[in-house]
Amino acid sequence: MSKSLARVRSALQTAGLPAEIREMPESTRTAAEAAAAAGCEIDQIAKSIIFAGKASGALYLFLTAGGNQVDPAKASAAAGEPLARADGKVVRDLTGFAIGGVAPIGHLAAPRAFLDPRLLDFAQVWAAAGTPRHIFSIAPHDMARLADATTTGFTA
Numbered sequence: 001m002s003k004s005l006a007r008v009r010s011a012l013q014t015a016g017l018p019a020e021i022r023e024m025p026e027s028t029r030t031a032a033e034a035a036a037a038a039g040c041e042i043d044q045i046a047k048s049i050i051f052a053g054k055a056s057g058a059l060y061l062f063l064t065a066g067g068n069q070v071d072p073a074k075a076s077a078a079a080g081e082p083l084a085r086a087d088g089k090v091v092r093d094l095t096g097f098a099i100g101g102v103a104p105i106g107h108l109a110a111p112r113a114f115l116d117p118r119l120l121d122f123a124q125v126w127a128a129a130g131t132p133r134h135i136f137s138i139a140p141h142d143m144a145r146l147a148d149a150t151t152t153g154f155t156a
Helices: 003-014 031-038 072-079 088-095 117-121 140-147
Strands: 021-023 045-053 059-065 083-085 112-115 125-128 134-138 149-151
Touching: 003 021, 003 134, 031 045, 031 125, 031 134, 045 072, 045 088, 059 072, 059 088, 059 117, 059 140, 072 083, 072 112, 112 117, 112 140, 117 140, 125 140, 134 140, 140 149
Parallel strands: 045 125, 059 112, 112 149
Antiparallel strands: 021 134, 045 059, 045 083, 125 134
16 A cells, blocks of 8 residues: 555544545546546545645645636635645655645645635545545545635635
């Protein structure tokens, strides 16, 4: 088991939540791929989008519904500073996850997190479990609590 996957499993177990992580035969890197693999609506996929503060260099995690796009201006307003897409190496070094498998939980250093309110429309959502082929389901309220995410509008 990869270290990334183990961290996600451990975070779920520590929280007392089921650690039912599924390995898919195909990639789940994109929301469309993950929705097809999970057999759910695209908006039930919780995408983990990482931005970096232009001034601080701090990472910010935006958990958004699969069919939504992060609006950079709204995301910057939520973060309180101008943002840019985070470099893949920086994401991996600070979170422990490669882009395409960034989980909402289990980070090496948890970034400040924000949750798309659209995810709260569902009883369960699916998220990356640390690799491009592993996903897990979770109640969005539990995901927000574990990620210490603030619910706010940041989508286009």
